[in-house]
Amino acid sequence: MFSEKAKIHADACRFCWMCRHICPVGLVSGKEGNTPRGRALIVSMDSRNIPLTADAAALMYECCLCNACANDCKTGYDPTVFTREARTMAVVNGLVPPEVEKVIDRAMQGSLYAGEPDSSLRAAIERLPEKADTLVYLGDVTLHQSPEMALDLFKVLKAAGVEFTVLRDERASGAHLGDLIGYVDEVRLMSAACAQRIQETGAKKIVVLDPSDARFIKQQWGAWDLLQPDVQVITATSYVAKLLDSGRLRLRQLPYQSTTFHDPCRLARDLDETEPARRIIVAMGIPLREMFLNRKLTKCCSGAIIHQTDPALSKKIAAGRWEDAAATGADLLITACPGCRSVLGSQAPKGKLVRDIFSLLAEAC
Amino acid sequence: MEFRAFMVNMIQSELEDVVGRENVSVNEADKLTYGVDYFWVARMWADKGKKPPAPDFIVRPGSAEEVSKILKIANYYKIPVQTWGGGSGSQGSALPMAGGILLDVKRMNRLISLDEKAMTITAETGMIFQTLEWHANAKGLSIMHIPSCLTCGTVGGALAHRGIGILSTKYGKIDDQCLSMEVVLPNGDIINTLPVPKHAAGPDLNQIFIGSEGTLGVMTKASFRLVKLPEARRFRAFLFKDFVTGIEACKEIVQTVKPSIVRLFDEAETVSIIKKVLGFDKRGAFMNMAVEGNARITAIEEEIAMEICAKYGAMDLGAEYGEKWFENRITFFYPGHIMNNPQMFGTMDTISTYDNVERIYWAMKHAVEDNFPNVRFIAHCSHWYDWGTMIYDRFIMDEPPEDPEEAIRLHNQIWNAGVRAAMQNGGVINDHHGVGLKLSRLMKEQYGPAMQVFNGLKKSLDPNGIMNPYKLGL
Ligand SMILES: Cc1cc2nc3c(=O)[nH]c(=O)nc-3n(C[C@H](O)[C@H](O)[C@H](O)COP(=O)(O)OP(=O)(O)OC[C@H]3O[C@@H](n4cnc5c(N)ncnc54)[C@H](O)[C@@H]3O)c2cc1C
Ligand code: SF4
Ligand code: SF4
Numbered sequence: 001m002f003s004e005k006a007k008i009h010a011d012a013c014r015f016c017w018m019c020r021h022i023c024p025v026g027l028v029s030g031k032e033g034n035t036p037r038g039r040a041l042i043v044s045m046d047s048r049n050i051p052l053t054a055d056a057a058a059l060m061y062e063c064c065l066c067n068a069c070a071n072d073c074k075t076g077y078d079p080t081v082f083t084r085e086a087r088t089m090a091v092v093n094g095l096v097p098p099e100v101e102k103v104i105d106r107a108m109q110g111s112l113y114a115g116e117p118d119s120s121l122r123a124a125i126e127r128l129p130e131k132a133d134t135l136v137y138l139g140d141v142t143l144h145q146s147p148e149m150a151l152d153l154f155k156v157l158k159a160a161g162v163e164f165t166v167l168r169d170e171r172a173s174g175a176h177l178g179d180l181i182g183y184v185d186e187v188r189l190m191s192a193a194c195a196q197r198i199q200e201t202g203a204k205k206i207v208v209l210d211p212s213d214a215r216f217i218k219q220q221w222g223a224w225d226l227l228q229p230d231v232q233v234i235t236a237t238s239y240v241a242k243l244l245d246s247g248r249l250r251l252r253q254l255p256y257q258s259t260t261f262h263d264p265c266r267l268a269r270d271l272d273e274t275e276p277a278r279r280i281i282v283a284m285g286i287p288l289r290e291m292f293l294n295r296k297l298t299k300c301c302s303g304a305i306i307h308q309t310d311p312a313l314s315k316k317i318a319a320g321r322w323e324d325a326a327a328t329g330a331d332l333l334i335t336a337c338p339g340c341r342s343v344l345g346s347q348a349p350k351g352k353l354v355r356d357i358f359s360l361l362a363e364a365c
Numbered sequence: 366m367e368f369r370a371f372m373v374n375m376i377q378s379e380l381e382d383v384v385g386r387e388n389v390s391v392n393e394a395d396k397l398t399y400g401v402d403y404f405w406v407a408r409m410w411a412d413k414g415k416k417p418p419a420p421d422f423i424v425r426p427g428s429a430e431e432v433s434k435i436l437k438i439a440n441y442y443k444i445p446v447q448t449w450g451g452g453s454g455s456q457g458s459a460l461p462m463a464g465g466i467l468l469d470v471k472r473m474n475r476l477i478s479l480d481e482k483a484m485t486i487t488a489e490t491g492m493i494f495q496t497l498e499w500h501a502n503a504k505g506l507s508i509m510h511i512p513s514c515l516t517c518g519t520v521g522g523a524l525a526h527r528g529i530g531i532l533s534t535k536y537g538k539i540d541d542q543c544l545s546m547e548v549v550l551p552n553g554d555i556i557n558t559l560p561v562p563k564h565a566a567g568p569d570l571n572q573i574f575i576g577s578e579g580t581l582g583v584m585t586k587a588s589f590r591l592v593k594l595p596e597a598r599r600f601r602a603f604l605f606k607d608f609v610t611g612i613e614a615c616k617e618i619v620q621t622v623k624p625s626i627v628r629l630f631d632e633a634e635t636v637s638i639i640k641k642v643l644g645f646d647k648r649g650a651f652m653n654m655a656v657e658g659n660a661r662i663t664a665i666e667e668e669i670a671m672e673i674c675a676k677y678g679a680m681d682l683g684a685e686y687g688e689k690w691f692e693n694r695i696t697f698f699y700p701g702h703i704m705n706n707p708q709m710f711g712t713m714d715t716i717s718t719y720d721n722v723e724r725i726y727w728a729m730k731h732a733v734e735d736n737f738p739n740v741r742f743i744a745h746c747s748h749w750y751d752w753g754t755m756i757y758d759r760f761i762m763d764e765p766p767e768d769p770e771e772a773i774r775l776h777n778q779i780w781n782a783g784v785r786a787a788m789q790n791g792g793v794i795n796d797h798h799g800v801g802l803k804l805s806r807l808m809k810e811q812y813g814p815a816m817q818v819f820n821g822l823k824k825s826l827d828p829n830g831i832m833n834p835y836k837l838g839l
Contacts, residue, residue: 012700015401015408017453017517021495030425030471030491031395032452038398041411045397048414056394075699292503312387327503 002046002089006082013040013079019069024300025062028316033059036069036079043082046089057090058097061309064317065179066265066300088182100180100309107177108186111140112308118147124154125166132165135203136236137217139210139338140172141304146338152362153209153236159365160240160249164207171197175216179305188224191216195226209236211266211337212304218271235267237336240361241276244283251364253285260289260330262321262344263298264337272296277336277357284364289328299324303339318347325352334360373421376442380424380466383434388425388472395423399449399467404457404803405711406773412706413769418460420447420467427472429547429555429585436583437553439466439831446551447833448579450522451493453514455712456801458526458578463834470521473585476500485544487588490521497589506591509536509625513698521584526799527576529755531694533748535625535657536592538797540575547586548574551827555585573822578799579833581826597660598625599667600687602645602653603679608632609723611650612746612754614677616719618654619749621673622666626655627749628690631726634743642697643689645682652679653690709765709776711803713783714796718753721791722746726756732786733760737779748796755796758783780804800837808838 026034042056070078174191208214214235243249267273274295302317336357345354400417401407426432445465461467473491495516511530529538558570605611608631635651656666704710733742741761748755766772794811823839
């Protein structure tokens with residue numbers, strides 16, 4: 001049974017077409033089941049004689065949970081509410097598609113990825129002090145997919161004279177598991193274990209590199225009361241922008257002229273952070289050619305989860321974002337999220353390049 | 366025809382061979398999402414937990430060539446084909462009422478060209494109209510087709526229903542904006558209309574397919590004219606003592622200057638929807654308008670419009686409410702603002718010459734309110750021509766019958782009464798939402814012997830009658 005809240009959202013969205021134009025999945029697949037109203041209709045029928053099936057559950061996993069629809073909605077409805085809950089229902093009723101099941105199994109173990117985190121990154125972490133006032137939380141995607149991004153961030157922080165630490169055995173924040181199975185007890189327990197490890201370091205400022213983790217820690221951990229009130233959580237982009245503003249970080253001008261910026265959805269829409277990254281880019285002397293869908297209108301590139309559960313769909317979604325980037329004529333796409341970096345990087349058209357903002361910062365330091 | 370045993374699988378694999386396995390679906394969850402469009406009956410049916418109409422195959426072609434092959438297969442097996450764009454149509458026109466193939470064209474969503482010299486834009490018809498408009502806007506241009514469903518429907522859907530946008534009074538309807546198109550005929554032949562719509566090479570082929578609601582073929586590409594985004598857009602709102610005075614004033618305005626927006630609301634709509642969304646709380650007939658384009662010209666146009674309104678005794682509400690309406694123009698259509706189930710409702714938009722407008726308004730209002738207890742009737746006029754205007758009439762019933770079959774019966778009776786009242790007084794069956802399944806039965810009444818022209822077209826282009834059965838009276 002869906003909750004009353006999910007039913008209210010689904011009943012509102014089921015007959016509403018207004019935000020379908022903004023859905024990065026529906027736009028590339030063209031499928032009605034990939035629209036907010038299509039999924040809402042399916043969910044709404046669960047309490048009206050047509051129960052959720054395995055095929056319906058599969059459609060529920062073809063959503064990036066990117067919030068573009070809710071952000072576009074003039075009346076405050078939010079399709080991610082019933083989509084998340086439908087995923088919980090799918091798990092409870094054994095309807096999860098087998099390929100998603102595998103990802104859930106891995107996420108339950110603490111990582112979306114098989115194997116150990118990158119060894120040079122681990123060595124760099126070993127060299128950091130074990131305790132410091134500032135703790136950098138890297139996240140699963142960075143550890144396994146974008147270790148260079150972390151190494152570059154370290155370089156930037158050191159250039160600004162920041163004393164910081166990173167957990168030697170960083171645990172998953174629960175963000176990915178939450179996206180896969182909903183905000184259920186298992187996720188809360190995973191988050192609590194991670195929060196406890198962080199608290200044990202005594203750090204008072206948590207700089208979060210991955211915007212997905214940052215959103216989850218700021219919002220969901222907040223709702224679960226997992227961190228002491230005196231612990232400040234800040235995204236890495238905002239933190240670096242502050243270092244710049246305060247004059248602690250000095251940057252030289254970089255020669256890149258043909259660039260665009262892809263706003264990670266979590267930063268732009270969930271955390272309302274669209275300007276810190278732009279301030280940093282401007283400070284490096286890089287002019288931006290904005291994509292038509294920029295800032296809060298940004299189009300999801302398929303980030304971490306869909307990339308794992310449905311690589312073919314993820315490719316199409318990333319290609320959709322590359323089309324937007326190509327329309328600006330830019331050759332270099334900058335982003336601020338390890339998931340976006342990895343997905344867009346792997347789908348870059350010939351002659352186009354992706355750089356994360358920290359690699360540019362490391363170059364400009 | 367019923368297919369036995371594995372015949373269905375044979376057809377499915379033939380379709381998969383054309384579009385790829387991932388673009389054919391027979392699963393129930395996908396089917397469910399194609400069983401409800403914006404048509405009230407389809408919504409009510411689902412709301413009551415009834416199984417929506419389902420196709421046998423959902424097929425998602427990626428090109429005109431693929432559409433062509435699918436139509437050939439459909440003709441061979443004599444399987445119905447229902448083309449689906451965004452599914453946002455309000456007339457049940459895309460619903461797979463006959464089963465068979467549901468042809469979702471949204472994968473055909475490429476921009477083909479944007480030519481700033483020719484001032485034209487060409488795209489595949491599965492593109493959501495907002496995306497097409499964004500492409501134009503990125504170059505400082507616009508198609509100026511801005512319907513309230515800009516974000517909901519496709520290019521093909523707008524053409525298939527002869528859609529209209531809020532700026533139509535200056536820039537015309539979709540049938541004025543479309544220059545040429547590519548169409549796949551039911552037999553699979555791919556044809557092009559002439560490169561421009563104004564010529565003396567016989568009737569305009571475009572206009573045969575525009576409005577054909579998927580019954581004569583599948584439109585696969587379309588070109589539209591472009592204009593520059595306006596240098597200035599000036600808003601104004603007025604309050605007339607009544608609807609009829611407002612109509613006279615608006616007629617004089619559009620015959621004197623060229624506004625883009627003119628929306629005149631009857632008192633019932635002024636005191637309900639306008640009050641709710643804009644917070645304007647007075648009796649009378651609210652009117653909001655806009656003039657746009659060259660800044661100097663628009664200043665003069667606005668001045669003239671204000672003089673005309675003053676002559677008809679209108680209260681000048683200034684720019685604020687005109688701007689507010691524009692800002693909120695789509696808010697009206699979101700859940701919480703628009704009519705919604707369990708209410709029963711319908712938009713009976715019609716159009717006529719000025720001499721008939723008032724008569725039609727009262728005839729429809731009486732036909733609906735006098736014959737059906739507890740049914741409200743509200744209206745506005747929002748698309749104006751030198752010769753007449755569109756009346757956007759709506760009926761609303763807060764507590765329709767619980768029983769779905771009773772509800773459908775009553776729904777159709779109200780529609781019959783309202784639309785017949787319009788037609789008997791010089792109006793037409795519909796202005797811009799189309800006919801679809803909802804009004805199919807009334808087409809013969811509308812056209813009389815002229816219906817044979819459409820029947821002839823249908824017979825020769827689609828002899829097996831596979832294209833969108835039960836729609837458009839064909
Ligand atoms: C909130 C809301 C507001 C609306 N406001 C307006 C408005 O302001 N103005 C307006 O005109 N309408 C409006 N509509 C009605 C509707 O959105 C339009 O009729 C729209 O053009 C339908 O487009 P679609 O792509 O959703 O078509 P669908 O509903 O998918 O199909 C409609 C018909 O077109 C046919 N069709 C679709 N694509 C093709 C193709 N490529 N070739 C041949 N046939 C095709 C289908 O077979 C069907 O018969 C509104 C609807 C909603 C939900
Ligand atoms: S989120 Fe808002 S705009 Fe989107 S379907 Fe729901 S109600 Fe409509
Ligand atoms: S959250 Fe994103 S992917 Fe999911 S329906 Fe909304 S817009 Fe589409």
